Amino acid sequence: xxxxxxxxxxxxxxxxxxxxxxxxxxxxxxxxxxxxxxxxxxxxxxxxxxxxxxxxxxxxxxxxxxxxxxxxxxxxxxxxxxxxxxxxxxxxxxxxxxxxxxxxxxxxxxxxxxxxxxxxxxxxxxxxxxxxxxxxxxxxxxxxxxxxxxxxxxxxxxxxxxxxxxxxxxxxxxxxxxxxxxxxxxxxxxxxxxxxxxxxxxxxxxxxxxxxxxxxxxxxxxxxxxxxxxxxxxxxxxxxxxxxxxxxxxxxxxxxxxxxxxxxxxxxxxxxxxxxxxxxxxxxxxxxxxxxxxxxxxxxxxxxxxxxxxxxxxxxxxxxxxxxxxxxxxxxxxxxxxxxxxxxxxxxxxxxxxxxxxxxxxxxxxxxxxxxxxxxxxxxx
Numbered sequence: 282x283x284x285x286x287x288x289x290x291x292x293x294x295x296x297x298x299x300x301x302x303x304x305x306x307x308x309x310x311x312x313x314x315x316x317x318x319x320x321x322x323x324x325x326x327x328x329x330x331x332x333x334x335x336x337x338x339x340x341x342x343x344x345x346x347x348x349x350x351x352x353x354x355x356x357x358x359x360x361x362x363x364x365x366x367x368x369x370x371x372x373x374x375x376x377x378x379x380x381x382x383x384x385x386x387x388x389x390x391x392x393x394x395x396x397x398x399x400x401x402x403x404x405x406x407x408x409x410x411x412x413x414x415x416x417x418x419x420x421x422x423x424x425x426x427x428x429x430x431x432x433x434x435x436x437x438x439x440x441x442x443x444x445x446x447x448x449x450x451x452x453x454x455x456x457x458x459x460x461x462x463x464x465x466x467x468x469x470x471x472x473x474x475x476x477x478x479x480x481x482x483x484x485x486x487x488x489x490x491x492x493x494x495x496x497x498x499x500x501x502x503x504x505x506x507x508x509x510x511x512x513x514x515x516x517x518x519x520x521x522x523x524x525x526x527x528x529x530x531x532x533x534x535x536x537x538x539x540x541x542x543x544x545x546x547x548x549x550x551x552x553x554x555x556x557x558x559x560x561x562x563x564x565x566x567x568x569x570x571x572x573x574x575x576x577x578x579x580x581x582x583x584x585x586x587x588x589x590x591x592x593x594x595x596x597x598x599x600x601x602x603x604x605x606x607x608x609x610x611x612x613x614x615x616x617x618x619x620x621x622x623x624x625x626x627x628x629x630x631x632x633x634x635x636x637x638x639x640x641x642x643x644x645x646x647x648x649x650x651x652x653x654x655x656x657x658x659x660x661x662x
Contacts, residue, residue, distance in 0.1 A: 283311055283312030283313060284312065284314065285312075285313050285314070285367040285368060285655075285659055286313070286314045286316065286364060286365065286366040286367050286368070287305075287308055287313040287314065287315045287316070287366060287367070287368045287369075287370065287655065288315075288316045288317070288318065288360075288361070288364055288366035288368070288369045288370065288394075289301060289305060289315070289316070289317045289318070289319075289370045289372065290317075290318050290319070290357065290369065290370070290371045290372065290376040290379070290380045291317065291318075291319045291372045291373070291376060292319065292320060292340045292372075292373060292375060292376060293319060293320050293322065293340065294317075294319050294320065294321050294322050294323070294324040294325060294328060295322060295323070295324055296372075296373075297317060297319055297324070297328065297372075298324045298327060298328070299572075300372075300401075300464040300572065301372060301464060302327075302328070302331060303464075303465065303467065303644045303648060304464070304465075304644075304647075304648045304651055304652075305317070305331065305333055306331055306332075307644075307648045307652060308652065308655065309331070309332050309333070311652060313368075313655070314334075315332070315333050315334070316333065316334040316335070316336060316360070316364050316366065317333050317334070317335055317336065318336045318338055318356070318357055318360045318361075319335075319336075319337070319338070319340060320337065320338060320339055320340035321335065321337040325337070334364070336356070336359075336360035336363075336364075337356075338352070338353055338356030338357060338360070339352050339353055339356065340353050340375075341353070341523065350379070353379065354379060354382075354383065357379060357380065357383055357388070358383055358386075358388045361383060361384075361388040361389045362388060362389070365389055365392050366389065366392070366394050367392070367394055367395065367659055368394055368395045368396075368397065368655055368658060368659060369384070369389075369394050369395070369396050369397070370397045370399065370651075371396065371397065371398050371399060372399045372401065373399070373400070373401045373402075373404075374400065374403075374404055374406060377398040377399075377400065377425075377429075378421065378424070378425070378428070380396070380398075381396065381398065381425075381428035381429060381431075381434075382424075382428060384396060384428075384431075385427075385428060385431075393433070394433075395433045395434075395435075395655075395658035395659055396431070396433065396434045396435070397434075397435050397437055397651075397654065397655075397658070398429060398434065398435070398436045398437065399436075399437040400436065400437065400438050400439070400443055400447075400569065401439060401569040402439065402443065402567065402568055402569030402570075402591060403443050403446060403447075403567070403569075405492075405524065405525055405526065406418055406421060407446070408492075408566075408567055409525070411525070413525075414525075422450055422451075422452065425447075425452045426450075426451055426452050429452055429453060429457075430453075430454065433658060434457060435457055435458075435459060435654060435658065436453050436457050436458045436459070437458075437459050437460075437461050437651075437654070438458060438459070438460050438461075438569075439460070439461065439462055439463055439568075439569035439570035439591060439594075440460065440462065440568075440569065440570055440590050440591045440594045441460055441594075442590035442591070443569065443590060443591075444458050444460055459654065461647060461650050461651065461654075462570045462594060462595075462641070462642060462647070463569070463570035463571075463572060463575060463595075463642060463647060464572065464644075464647060465642060465643055465644035465645070465646065465647030465648055466572070466575045466576050466579050466638060466642060466643060466644060467643075467644050468579050468638060468639055468643045468644070470552055471551075471552055471555070471576045471579035471580050472552070472579070472580065473579075473580055473581030473631065473632075473635050474556045474580065474581065476559050476582075476624070476627070476628070476631075477556070477557055477558075477559065480511055480512060480513055481511075481512045481513070481559040481560065481621050482512070482513045482514075482515055482557060482558045482559050482560075483502070483512055483513065483514050483515070483558070483559065483560045483561075483562055483617055483621070484515050484517065484554065484555070484557075484558035484560070484561050484562065484577075485498045485514075485515070485516050485517070485518075485561075485562050485563065485564070486517040486518055486548075486551065486554065486555075486561070486563075486573045486577075487517075487518050487563060487565070487571075487573055488518050488519060488520075488521045488524070488527075489516065489518050489519065489520045489521065489527065489528045489533055489544075490521060490524055490526040490527055490528060491526045491527075491528060492524075492526040492565065492566050492567070493526075493563070493564075493565045493566075494563070494564030494565050494566060494587065494607065494608070494613075495516065495528055496528070497564045497607075497608060497609070497610050497613060498514070498516070498542070498562060498564055498610075498613070499514075499516075499536050499541050499542050500610035501564070501610040501611075501613035501614040501617060502514035502541055502542050502614075502617075503541050504610060504611065504614035505614050505617050505618055505621070506541075508614075508618065510617075510618050510621055510622070512617070512621050513543065514541070514542040514543065515542065515543045515544075515545060515558070516533070516536075516542050516543065516544045516545065517545045517546070517547070517548050517551075517554055518546070518547060519546065519547040520533065551576060552576075552580065555576060555577050555580040555582055556580060558577075558582060559582070559583075559621075559624075559627065560582065560583055560584070560585065560617065560620050560621065560627065561573065561574070561577035561582045561583075561584045561585075562584070562585045562586070562613070562617070563584070563585075563586045563587070563592060564585075564586065564587050564605070564607065564613055565586070565587055565589065565591070565592055565607075566587070566589060566607050566608065567589050567590055567591060567592075568589070568590065568591030568592050568595075569591050570591050570594060570595060571586070571591060571592060571595055574586055574592070574595040574596060574602075575595060575638055575642050577634070578595075578596070578601055578602075578631075578634030578635060578637060578638045579634075579635060579638045579639075579642075580631075580635075581631035581632065581634070581635050582627075582631050582634070583601070583602055583603075583620055583626070583627040583628075583630035583631050583634070584596055584601065584602035584603075584630075584634065585602055585603045585604075585605060585613065585616045585617065585620065586602060586603075586604060586605075587604065587605055587606065587607040588604040588605065588606060588607065589607050592604075596634070596637075597633060597634075597637060600630065600633045601630050601631075601633040601634035601637055602630055602634065603616045603619070603620065
């Protein structure tokens with residue numbers, strides 16, 4: 282019987298529920314004793330009900346207020362000392378940095394656990410040209426070169442572009458790196474249904490960030506309407522005040538009031554939201570591996586996305602969806618019109634996308650790859 286202790290370090294509980302809970306449950310079913318260190322909002326009861334030991338800590342996602350992070354570091358340190366895990370799975374950049382730093386300081390009660398540093402995308406710090414991002418990056422890169430070049434450490438990326446970027450920066454060695462595309466999707470929950478009749482609905486579901494191409498979507502919607510093409514354009518997702526690229530709620534409300542788009546806010550019933558759409562769009566400027574495109578494809582929906590890292594990896598261009606240049610509302614509008622006017626092509630793309638998800642990106646496939654990685658890291662123990 283496997284009695285290994287597995288610890289997840291994640292910034293917020295909603296993200297763990299959305300992206301890593303099925304993996305944690307699969308690990309429990311394999312005999313792992315699973316714990317989670319995270320900032321707890323509304324989902325603590327659901328996490329503990331799944332059989333996961335929960336250690337709440339405050340966890341601001343940005344690096345902008347380092348003095349607030351002293352409590353975070355202290356909380357992570359205490360949890361690691363108490364749990365003494367055999368495997369630590371850090372999810373996204375800040376947990377990677379803090380978890381790896383504390384490991385180097387002996388936070389795991391005398392143990393030297395195996396570590397998985399999972400990058401969910403390179404994000405603002407690595408991709409932005411703003412002065413604040415460049416300053417943080419200048420400090421972070423040499424620190425990561427020290428922290429991540431350790432034995433029994435694996436780096437997991439969601440696409441090959443992100444992997445190659447960190448190798449080129451000297452942060453990672455190629456033999457440490459694995460590409461596992463995303464966190465998987467439940468193909469029984471996200472199941473294909475016929476498209477709704479009536480005026481076609483074009484959906485963008487994501488956090489409301491400029492970097493997600495939300496404003497590009499709005500401008501493209503305006504162009505489509507100017508050309509007399511009938512369609513509804515819907516934004517689904519929350520604002521994100523901690524992200525420098527967050528769109529203010531007043532701007533979103535203004536777009537809704539002007540009837541360029543409908544903004545529905547956050548929705549918990551995403552399978553039914555996809556079922557009500559005819560086309561799903563993500564005009565992001567860069568991604569790790571976008572869950573919304575995989576969920577949409579699992580529901581049998583044709584997708585339109587940008588030819589950037591992460592997004593282009595999630596579709597078969599011309600088969601399950603269309604690629605357009607990033608930050609190009611005109612090209613995005615043309616692709617929207619193309620699919621709005623061709624329901625037969627949408628249906629064929631939906632079928633191809635569903636098959637692609639079942640074969641490559643289902644929860645069973647993705648979780649199986651992580652469980653194999655856990656086993657390989659601890660097989661000599």
